[in-house]
Amino acid sequence: MIELTNVQKTFGSNQVLRDVNLCIDKGSSMVIIGGSGTGKSVLLKSVLGLVIPDAGTITLDGQDVTKADRDAFLARFGMLFQGAALFDSLTVWQNVAFRLLRGSLKRPKSEAREIAIEKLRRVGLKPDVADRFPAELSGGMQKRVGLARAIAAEPEIIFFDEPTTGLDPIMSGVINELTREIVDEMGATAMTITHDMSSVRAIADHVAMLHDGVIQWSGAVADMDHSGDPYVDQFISGRADGPIEAVR
Numbered sequence: 001m002i003e004l005t006n007v008q009k010t011f012g013s014n015q016v017l018r019d020v021n022l023c024i025d026k027g028s029s030m031v032i033i034g035g036s037g038t039g040k041s042v043l044l045k046s047v048l049g050l051v052i053p054d055a056g057t058i059t060l061d062g063q064d065v066t067k068a069d070r071d072a073f074l075a076r077f078g079m080l081f082q083g084a085a086l087f088d089s090l091t092v093w094q095n096v097a098f099r100l101l102r103g104s105l106k107r108p109k110s111e112a113r114e115i116a117i118e119k120l121r122r123v124g125l126k127p128d129v130a131d132r133f134p135a136e137l138s139g140g141m142q143k144r145v146g147l148a149r150a151i152a153a154e155p156e157i158i159f160f161d162e163p164t165t166g167l168d169p170i171m172s173g174v175i176n177e178l179t180r181e182i183v184d185e186m187g188a189t190a191m192t193i194t195h196d197m198s199s200v201r202a203i204a205d206h207v208a209m210l211h212d213g214v215i216q217w218s219g220a221v222a223d224m225d226h227s228g229d230p231y232v233d234q235f236i237s238g239r240a241d242g243p244i245e246a247v248r
């Protein structure tokens with residue numbers, strides 16, 4: 001379980017997280033929504049211990065994330081970055097096996113390659129893709145490779161940062177479905193940040209909306225459409241008028 005209690009973070013005069021309280025149950029999928037610049041990435045980085053809150057606590061299974069042994073702690077996470085963020089100079093399989101080729105999760109090269117090929121297959125890519133370079137692949141294929149990399153070390157917790165950015169609606173749907181399937185079959189805890197409402201509906205068990213430094217609303221995805229919260233209503237319907245200022 002991931003638990004954030006009274007988390008605060010300010011950069012200079014910019015108070016980004018004012019008082020964030022959030023709980024993500026083991027094996028469940030939480031999607032954080034919110035406008036640009038509301039602090040979703042700061043929140044995600046805080047859970048990874050990459051941003052240190054000014055106040056409040058973040059725990060993973062009861063352990064303070066800022067006090068955990070870095071290597072062992074990060075080994076529990078998989079991450080799909082915005083825009084896939086593959087290493088151009090590495091082949092596809094080396095990208096997928098990145099964490100299996102170094103550090104605490106290191107395996108022999110042949111074994112790492114085998115795992116990479118198996119994970120590529122899981123995301124719908126054939127073994128012949130393994131020796132190609134990311135630049136030779138379409139955006140949708142790169143996302144699949146990013147997903148294969150995120151699951152390569154079979155993490156307990158997976159973070160998805162804008163998983164469908166740059167994809168057309170059909171490919172977004174495919175990636176969303178694949179993401180949900182994989183999270184379910186791994187039994188992983190998932191935390192996703194996105195603006196894409198189709199991702200929210202496909203991936204989330206629970207939704208939390210970050211606005212003005214606090215979790216404005218949180219609840220089951222099934223309750224999102226009748227939350228009664230004017231901020232959530234405005235966000236999911238994409239209206240310019242409402243309590244959220246459209247000009248920032």
Ligand SMILES: Nc1ncnc2c1ncn2[C@@H]1O[C@H](COP(=O)(O)OP(=O)(O)OP(=O)(O)O)[C@@H](O)[C@H]1O
Pocket residue numbers: 011014016034035036037038039040041042043
């Ligand atoms: N390291 C940093 N130093 C200073 N300010 C920062 C830093 N990281 C983030 N911020 C500020 O915190 C605010 C929230 O940024 P963040 O990237 O978390 O927003 P976001 O909700 O993820 O936005 P988007 O959806 O556009 O990616 C922004 O005003 C940003 O400029």
